[in-house]
Amino acid sequence: MKSGKTKFRLISMPRVMMLLMVIMIAVGGTSCKSKKKIAAEKAAIELANQIAQAKASLKDLLRDDNPKTWQEKKDELDRIKAMQLRDPEVEDLINQVEAKLEKERQEILRKEEEAARLKAEQDAKQQKQAQLDNINSHFYAIASAPTAAEANIRIQRAISLYASKDVPVLIVVSKYGDNQKDYDRPTSIEKYLNYLKDIKKYDKQIESVKYDDFGKIIEIELIKK
């Protein structure tokens, strides 16, 4: 009986409770550790995937035949940089892509500047041509006037383009050597316009024109077509 009692005492309730707690803690601790491990493994796999994807994207961005626009490439790079993947190869690729995008940006800027320069040149050329066309149209108008009176009216209109009626008119008769020119005897714009009225023919083209600060012609050079 005594041994039975002793046995009973040994497996008394508090002890059982203690034992159960120890088992539970032991079991519970093992389970938590396992979950963390799994989570860590998952995170590691995910990170590895992200790194792999980042590398692929970065390598793609380094391709010369990448069809994306510069801004799309920049956005893609910024997205990858924001991931803050601490991988040496990724970081190296990021540096390469940054260098490439900077080079492309400089090229784009250069092209934009070139295009702007060309456009400005084209605009200036068109404006200059429009001015020449206007001057020529006055010459033709005078040469083709039906009467002397009408020609005189047209001469007055044409004269308004010039700083004065004495503006020199140079007529190139030939060019030789290093762009040296032979001229006819210089005349004034007033005399030249009257000449067109008398001869009724304008067969020259404008070689050069000089303007004053007010946009008035101060010298004009013509050459036979």
Added chain:
Amino acid sequence: MFKYKTIIVLVFMLFGTTTIWAQDEISPDRKQAIDSLAMEKVKDLSKYITIIGSKETSFSEANRVIDRTLELFAPNSQIGVSSLYRKEIKYYTVRKYLNRLMALNYDQVSIKWYNIQYISDLEPQPDGTYVGVITIYQRFEGRKGDDLTYVDTTKKDITVYVKRKETQIGGRTIGFWDVLLGDIRVSETSK
């Protein structure tokens, strides 16, 4: 007087040509341009004479054109005038000729020049002047009312002088060929 001038010109042409070409050679293209320039001046003269002679031209316009015409000629140049009604050829200074032309006693005057061509090419002279002769045919018609009162055709020889000159324009030196017409001699007159 004209005979002497022609002889002098021909002598210069014969003896001066090679010397000058050697001294100051100009390319055939430049020479061609000078030839054309001189020819153009003669054609301009043709237009001016037509304008001055026309009874439709106002007095002020005719006087303006006379001034322009005078600029084409070397000083003291003369123009010959012939007539079917007399043998001799009268010579007038350019201004007098043009004034007479403007005042011709017809209701309508038509003057046309044609067959304008060099009969003596521009050749360099010892002083650097190029001299040549251009011939033209002039058809003159004078009307009173509807009647063709007078008509003739004259062949005229025009001496042409071309000299290289320089002037200052806008602060730079411009080299130009100054073309001046000399005497106009009547060589034939026919109906």
